[in-house]
Amino acid sequence: MYLCRMSYHNTIEFARSMDVEDPLREYRSKFHMPQFNGEDVLYFTGNSLGLQPKSTKAAIEQELDDWARLGVEGHFHAKNPWMPYHEFLTEKTAKLVGAKPIEVVCMNQLTVNVHLLMVSFYRPRGLRYKIICEQKAFPSDQYALESQVKFHGYDPEEAIVEVGPRAGEHTIRHEDILAAIEKHKDELALVFIGGVNYYTGQVFDLAEITAAAHKAGAYAGFDLAHAAGNVILQLHDWNVDFACWCSYKYLNSGPGSVSGAFVHERHAHSELIRFAGWWGHDKVTRFKMEKGFRPVPGAEGWQLSNAPVFSMAAHNAALEIFDEVGMEKLRAKTMKLSGYLEFIIDDVSSRKGNCLEIITPREWKQRGCQLSVVAHGYGRDLFNALMQNGVIPDWREPNVIRLAPVPLYNSFEDIWRFGQKLEEAM
Ligand SMILES: *Cc1c(COP(=O)(O)O)cnc(C)c1O
Numbered sequence: 001m002y003l004c005r006m007s008y009h010n011t012i013e014f015a016r017s018m019d020v021e022d023p024l025r026e027y028r029s030k031f032h033m034p035q036f037n038g039e040d041v042l043y044f045t046g047n048s049l050g051l052q053p054k055s056t057k058a059a060i061e062q063e064l065d066d067w068a069r070l071g072v073e074g075h076f077h078a079k080n081p082w083m084p085y086h087e088f089l090t091e092k093t094a095k096l097v098g099a100k101p102i103e104v105v106c107m108n109q110l111t112v113n114v115h116l117l118m119v120s121f122y123r124p125r126g127l128r129y130k131i132i133c134e135q136k137a138f139p140s141d142q143y144a145l146e147s148q149v150k151f152h153g154y155d156p157e158e159a160i161v162e163v164g165p166r167a168g169e170h171t172i173r174h175e176d177i178l179a180a181i182e183k184h185k186d187e188l189a190l191v192f193i194g195g196v197n198y199y200t201g202q203v204f205d206l207a208e209i210t211a212a213a214h215k216a217g218a219y220a221g222f223d224l225a226h227a228a229g230n231v232i233l234q235l236h237d238w239n240v241d242f243a244c245w246c247s248y249k250y251l252n253s254g255p256g257s258v259s260g261a262f263v264h265e266r267h268a269h270s271e272l273i274r275f276a277g278w279w280g281h282d283k284v285t286r287f288k289m290e291k292g293f294r295p296v297p298g299a300e301g302w303q304l305s306n307a308p309v310f311s312m313a314a315h316n317a318a319l320e321i322f323d324e325v326g327m328e329k330l331r332a333k334t335m336k337l338s339g340y341l342e343f344i345i346d347d348v349s350s351r352k353g354n355c356l357e358i359i360t361p362r363e364w365k366q367r368g369c370q371l372s373v374v375a376h377g378y379g380r381d382l383f384n385a386l387m388q389n390g391v392i393p394d395w396r397e398p399n400v401i402r403l404a405p406v407p408l409y410n411s412f413e414d415i416w417r418f419g420q421k422l423e424e425a426m
Contacts (some may be wrong), residue, residue: 008343018340024325024333024407030407036233036390042418045369046406047198050252051152060220063309085307086300092319093260093276095225096327097243098234102298103262106247106312107279107305110225110259113244114144116302121219121242122190122274124152124159128217130187132180134172135164139200145192148375167350170359171202171366175216178212179246185216192220197244199396201360201370201404203231207238214239217282225249228260230368231333232327235262242267248408251314252367258308261299268298277304292332302343321408334369340412341371341405344419351426359400369371370404379424385425391418 006016032049033040043051066078066252069194086106107113111265122131131145131154136228149159163180166211181191191213196203213220219241227233229250235243242260247253255338274295278286281301282294295301323328342358351354357374362366376399383395394402405415 008033008340010344010347010419011163012413012417015031015238015340015412018336020216022336023410024329025106025411026327027321028409028411034100034392037389040414042391042414042421043410044391044403044405046252047249047402047410048394049248049255049402050250050406052230052254053252053318053321055312055317055320056254058157059313060310063313080313082307082309083250085309085312089312089316089319092316092323096322097245097260097262098232098238099236099262100265102208102268103236103265104260104298105299105303106258106260106315107303107307108259108261109256110223110244110246111140111144113259113261114141114223115148116275116304117150117221117242117244117263118144118190118192120263120302121221122192122269123151123273124149124154127187128189129154129159130161130184130189130302131192132161132177132184132188132193132213133160133162134177134193134197134204135162136171136197136199137162137194138223138225139193141194153224159371159406165308171197171200171297172204173362174205174208177204177209179295181209181212181216181218183221185218188213188216188218190219191414192224193413195222195233196230196368196370198401199224199372199400201367201372201402203227203361203368205365206240207234210239210241227368229322229327229330230370232331236265240264243246247315247318249309250404251315252312252408254320257311258315260284261302262304263299266297270346274302275304279303279306286414294314325408334405335364337407337412337415338369338371338406338409339365341403341418344415345373345422348419348423348426350422355426369406370402373401373403375399375401386421389421389425391421404423 003383048259064075086147089106094101136194146156149156163177222240224243224245241264245260248258248401276293280301345356355376356372358369378399
């Protein structure tokens with residue numbers, strides 16, 4: 001399915017030949033590429049803010065025009081009526097994360113959804129109050145967990161069990177996560193992990209983690225901010241209880257755009273406690289404006305507010321691209337493209353005293369687009385030199401470079417050029 005690592009070459013001819021053979025090569029022209037000195041910048045931060053599809057502007061303008069033309073009547077008579085607007089995204093979202101339509105909804109923003117879903121799925125009782133999460137989770141997730149625990153009157157120090165890498169290692173061993181679940185099984189309420197760690201790019205085995213959590217009598221939920229649009233997800237088949245993700249990283253839906261949420265079908269008709277709002281209420285009686293909350297079955301029943309139409313228009317435009325391509329093809333290109341980046345980094349490193357250490361797992365199963373690289377002996381100067389030379393990587397103190405070649409718009413030539421600039425900068 002992917003190219004053997006040995007057959008890569010650090011030449012522009014090779015990179016260009018890979019681009020010619022790339023079945024997704026035309027998709028680059030569907031995005032606005034930021035410019036540097038009149039040339040395309042080398043953009044490797046699609047894991048932070050994905051680029052703008054050229055179709056986004058027209059999608060937002062449609063809603064602006066309908067608002068200008070119709071005012072409040074746009075809720076019913078806009079080209080895409082605003083009343084059921086979130087429903088236009090449902091099928092595509094379900095396909096993206098391997099879910100049934102009843103299991104997904106786009107609403108709010110990511111950290112908001114983490115909290116809303118934890119209200120339902122973190123219900124500590126007596127001795128069953130612990131949460132297992134990964135060490136160095138994204139800070140917003142850490143704060144969400146800590147404040148949820150406190151909200152229920154427990155001590156975060158006791159309630160939150162972090163599983164980290166072993167001494168001298170960078171990534172977390174799968175067996176250590178399973179062992180932690182087993183160890184705390186009598187006190188465990190929830191396992192909540194980032195599906196792909198934002199820092200190392202490590203991909204976790206969500207199916208096995210979910211199975212282990214369930215065996216322990218706990219729920220399993222995932223923050224998929226770095227997974228959605230990056231790796232193949234089968235949330236329904238994996239039996240995941242809940243998940244949420246943002247749309248502005250790999251999903252290219254614009255800064256702060258609307259988040260996605262998943263609640264497994266088996267909870268669709270459940271009486272799970274939730275914080276409710278009118279948009280989660282039964283659609284038939286919503287406008288009777290009566291007392292007594294009756295949730296829409298499925299993920300939609302967790303909505304609070306009416307749809308943020310402009311950010312959903314941007315998200316919908318981006319989802320159309322994902323729908324057209326499909327995650328299988330994206331994944332197939334990722335393996336070749338990130339594999340080439342790995343090859344180039346190793347090649348440059350071999351001429352610089354092996355000072356570049358890729359801390360992202362080398363096995364395909366455990367990674368998506370992103371490679372995180374420690375530049376031993378280098379500091380922020382290296383990052384600055386790259387930035388001044390038309391590269392946009394992501395830098396984390398003290399010396400980690402995160403690079404995410406994105407299969408929709410990055411090319412093999414981008415990676416070859418990056419290798420040249422990296423070697424120069426070093
Ligand atoms: C990007 C990211 C967030 C950001 O949260 P917002 O609510 O969208 O600002 C949260 N968690 C993870 C794991 C992320 O990668």
